[in-house]
Structures are given as structure tokens and as C-alpha cells.
Amino acid sequence: MHEIFLNYRTKGGREVAHLCAQALSARFGTDSVFLAGRSIDLGEKMDVLLRTARRSEVLLALIDEGWLTVPDRKRPARRALDNPDDWVRREIEAALDAGTLVVPVFVGRGVEQLDPRRLPGSIAEIAEYQYARVHMSSIDTDLARLGDRLARQLPALAALDGNRSPGASGSGAPEAAAVRTDRQSGGIGNVAGSVETYINDTHAPLHAGRGDQHNGPRFDGDGTNYVAGDNHGGIRQGFGTRTPRGGERK
Template sequence: MHEVFINYRTQGGKEAAYMCHERLSARFGDGSVFLAAKSIPPGTNYADALISNVRRSHVLLALIDEHWLDAPDRKNPGRRALVNRQDWVRRELEEALTSGILVVPLMIGRSAVQLDARRLPKSLAELAECQYERLTLRAIDTDMARLCDRLIRQVPELAALDRHPAPAATSDPDRESGVHNSGQRGGIGQVNGSLGTFVNESHGPLHTGSGDQIHQNHSPKITGDSTNYVAGNNHGGIRQEFGPRVPRKDDER
């Protein structure tokens, strides 16, 4: 089943239509995008194929360039194509709007401007109120990727066909373990949880815990439980213990 129907005018929009078809097919699969020149089998009644595929689609992309509104009617010189009720671009759009299908005007190039409802047939006036997207051929890959990302958030059927879903967020081992060390060299690092404080490459006085630290005549005085003090160069580890000091057997002699 074709999920996306590409509506375009052969004069001026054919190149963009083929480029859109290629990128949409790569994202959602070959059978998910309808383009009349590629999707209608030989010998098929094209009128029935066009209308039936519009009705079965979930999204219609209306490719609109700067000449789209004033494109001439080939069968009636001097008149605009959109004025002709038999114009296929118009008929496909009317069918999509009346069927409740999501219609997205896709403005081709920087010169294409938002549609003016006063210049559209009454049956297409709603098209001027549809939020449009812009497509530039120089940045078509980026623009189409952005469009596809937005469509899958609106159309669950497309999300199920997405061949390039966004990667799942990866976990941060350091964050999960509660360790935060942003390339710190020396000083104090913080460890969340019940581990306490770690000290690495200290080169000066260091005091941690709840005790007091007093420097007097270069003879430090330290009081309080759970207190660490480091002076000078430290080339080893520091272990901090909490709570009352437990006597060792050697202290009992």
C-alpha cells in the first residue's frame, strides 16, 4: 500500500518529484510512495489509479514551485491550469482534502511563497491554510530527512515503515555509577552515593571531614571525627573512615 502520494505538475515539478520519490522510498520502502510516472502499471486505467491511490494514502505531498499557481492550461491557452476542473493536479488535491488525508504543501526553492487563498479555486482554498515545508534542491537530503522525521511523528503507519529510526539514547557509565570526573588532575573529586571523597595528586594542605584544622607555627592541629589532613606532596592514596575509631589489638599492649 502506498502511504505517501506525490502530487506534482509535470511542467516545473517533475525533477523534484523524482528526487522526492527516491529519498522517500529509501526511507520507507519502494512500495510506500506513489508517483504516477513510476507506480501505475502499463495498461492500467490511470484515472482510476490516481483517485484510488489518493484515497488509500495517508499523506499527500503537494509540490509547489514559484510558477505553480500561474501554470498555463495546455488545453486552454490563456487560462491557468488550476481553473480547469479536469486538471489532474487540482483533482488529486480536491480528493485528498475531501477525504481527510494529511496534505503537506512542499515549497520548491526559495522563491516559492505561501499560497493566497484568494487566488485558489474555492475547492482548494483550504490548501492555503495547511502548514507547508520547504525543499531546496541543493540541500534536498537534509530537507527530506527533516520532512520524514516530522511525518513519522504524525503518521504511525510511516513510523512502522521507517528504515532509519533515530538511535536510542545510550547510557553514561560514569553517570550511572555516580562518579563525576571531567578530566580533573589533582585536588578533590566527588563520588556520589555512600563512597565519600577521593583525593588524587594533592600538592598542598587538604582537610576533609567534620573536624577543625589549625595551622600554628607550621605545626598543624587537627581535631574532630572523620578528618583527613595532607601536607606536601602526596603520591599515594588516602583512605577515609567514618565513625568512632575501633581500637586495634596492637593498641592494647
Template sequence: MPDIFVNYRSADEDTGAVLIERELSRRFGSERVFRASKSIKIGRRFPQELLTAVRRSSVLIAVIGERWADARTAEGLRALDDPEDWTRREIVEAFESGALVVPVLIGRATRLGRHDLPPALAELADCQYRRLDTRNADGDLARIGDDLAESVPRLAEAEREIARGAAAGGEVDNQVGRVDGSVVQARDYTHRQSGGIGNVGGDVGTFINNASGPVQTGDGPQHNDLRNGGVHFNGDGGNYIERGTAQQRFNGRRTDRQDRDR
């Protein structure tokens, strides 16, 4: 059941309505915020859905842009003067049901006076408004959400529940699908490593992570005992470090090169 109904005129400020609905949905939960094009399911009868949602909501946000009051019907009449205009009908229904009606002025839209409105909507001019300016969208949206949380206690509780769920980690939905063999699904994955190899695919060859002693990556035995003063290889050869000097041994012959850049 929605708590907030977002009322707007599509030929005026549908973008502003989307911004408001998404922010309030993020804070209070999507099911608590009604916006017609998002909330009415395919094939449902929109007149009944709209009126039912308005009557069940505690708040109606009237999104008002610069063209809101001057919109015209197909016959050329001012839309606000038409009793069948849905923007008008939703606001009238909200007043009749006792909902909190909050005008939100978008951009340079000015506050409406009673003389700008038909008698059925005159009360809208008396409602304290908020403003949404794209140059300060984050701050304006946060203020609207804060005001609603303060005015409607169950919205504040819904926000706390969402915060508690996020802190607890919530549930993990199964996204794996059908697989052959073994699979592991987890919420969080952390891999700590040195060497900067990152995330890779395919065969990366040999990767040594945090080695703390002699390492052999080829075939055959290796004896690397510096305390007894010797290195022994069986096989074609190899590279190793011995007391700051890079050593190479091939076919029984050893070559030395000072490692100045260690």
C-alpha cells in the same frame, strides 16, 4: 498500498517530485510512496489508479514550484481553475478523504494565499508547508521524512522494520543463474591479505602470503638450515636471504651481496 501520494505538475517541478519520492521510498519503502510515472504499471488506466491511490493514502505531498499556480491549459485558461486538471483533482480528493496535505515549496516558490487559489483549493493555503531548496536538499528532505514519521505512526513503524531488516542482513536473492560446475554465492565477501596483490584476473604466477619460514617456489629440493650453517640446493640455483645478506647460488657457485635496504 501507498501511504504517501506525491502530487506535482509535470510542467512545473517533476524533478523535485522525484527527489522527494526517492528519499521517502528509501526511508519507508517504495511500495508506500506513490508517484504516478513510477507506480502506475504499463497498460493500467491512470484515472482509476490515481484516484484509488489518493483515497488510500494517509498523506498527500503537494509539490509546488514557481510555475505551479500559473500553468495553463491547451485553451489558455489557468489550469487550477479547470475542474478536470489532475493536479487539482488529486488535492481535492485528498481533502475529501481526510488525508494530511503537506505543501512542499521548491526553491524560490512563495507560499500561496487563498486569493491565489480557486475555492475548491482554498484550504491548501491554510496547510503548514515545508520547503525544499537544492542548496540544502539533504537537510530539507530529512526534515520532511522526520515530520511524516512523527505524524503517521505506521510510517515510523515501517522505517523501523527497514532498519531491523538491514541490521539482520535480509535475504540474498539468487543472481547466479545457470552455471556448469561449482559456484558459491554469498552476501558478504572479505579477503585479508598482505602484499597488496589486490583483485586480479588470469594467471598471477606465484603469490606467497604471510610466509613464516624458508620458501621454495621452483623445482627440486631445498635445504635451508641456518642453525647448522649451510644451504643446499639441487637444480639450477636460487635466491635466498641468510642473516641480512642476499645470497645467489648457480651451478654450485655462491655470490654474496649485502642487503642494505631490508
């Protein structure tokens, strides 16, 4: 599918159309840009222009200084735009009928904002649309800016944008940061997310999992004695009823 349709007049618009196709194809992919001179297969009917204009995400109407007044080939006394069979006019009509986004792109400083009274009624509404402007002297910068605006506005183009930052995702959710604890003193609790834990210089037993922690020997059952280390005071142990000795409280 071609996401971007370039609408232009052969007389006066061919050069800028090819520059647009080159820049936008490099950014969004060759198959994403429809340019009549290169995108129509040999022997294909010309009504492919209208079908593609309807199915595209955006139609860029390239408007130079002579766009409004170019004479009709068959009847030079009238404007080409006044001919219902004019392809530039028909492509814009097809895009408008299908709900395709239409963006007037003024080429050069001499192009003034469109006057709906000077346009055929079927396309007069584009005079009220927000337009872009490019200049031949700064065409690369202007087309890069146009590509930025299209990528922000149209998700289909954003997904194809070769200028996206590496690792960018459509979810907008930041990736969980890794946690490193170097020379950590005290406890660590409630660490969530994608975590890498590094613990250095431990001087006691370390328990980092679930369940109880047991440091040293463990004994179960009745009557078990365990003595470790030096014993200097003796060990006494009694069972049953204890008989008080003198001086002790009963």
C-alpha cells in the same frame, strides 16, 4: 498500500518529485511512495490516481514557482488550476474529500505562502495548512527533515521508518535492566525484573530459593543429641523432675 502520494506538475516539478520519491522510498520502502510515472501499471486507467490519493496517509503537494500560473494545455489563456479536469487539482480534491493529510511542499525560496483567493474554491483551504520547504541546494537534508516530521506525525510511516534506532519498540516501555552483584556483602532483597545474579567470594552456606534453609545435619524426633567439634566441659542431660542441689535456688 502507498502511504505517501506525490502530487506535482510535470512542467517544473518532475525533477524534485523524483528526488522526493528516491529519498522517501529509501527510508520508508518503495511500495510506500506513489509517483505517477513509475507507480501506474501499463494499461491501467488514470483514475487510479484519485483512488490512491484517497487511500494514502499523506499527499505531498510539490509547489514550485510556476505552480500557480502554469497555463492550461487546451486553453492557454487560462491557468491549469482553473480547469476542473486538471489532474493536480483533482488529486488534491480527492485527498481533501477523503480526509487524507495534505502537506504543501514549497520548492525553493521564491515560492510565497499561498493566497486562498488565488486558488480554486475546492482546494483553497490548503493555503491555511502548515507547509514544508525544500531547496535544491540542500535537498538531501531537507527531505531527511521532512521524513522525520512525517514519521513523528503518522504512525503508519513510523512503523516503516528505516531510520529507527535498532531495538526501538512501539510500547515506549524501557527494558528491565540486568543486575550484577560483584563482591556483594550483606543481603539482597526484592530484586525484580530481568535479573542476572552473580555472587562471588562466599564464605558460608548460600540459600537463594524459597523455603527454609538448613545448614549442617538435621534431626527430627524426641531425645536426639548431636555433638560436633571439640568438647572440653562434659555433657550432662537429665529427664523428669530435677532435685535441687545445695546452693541452688528452688
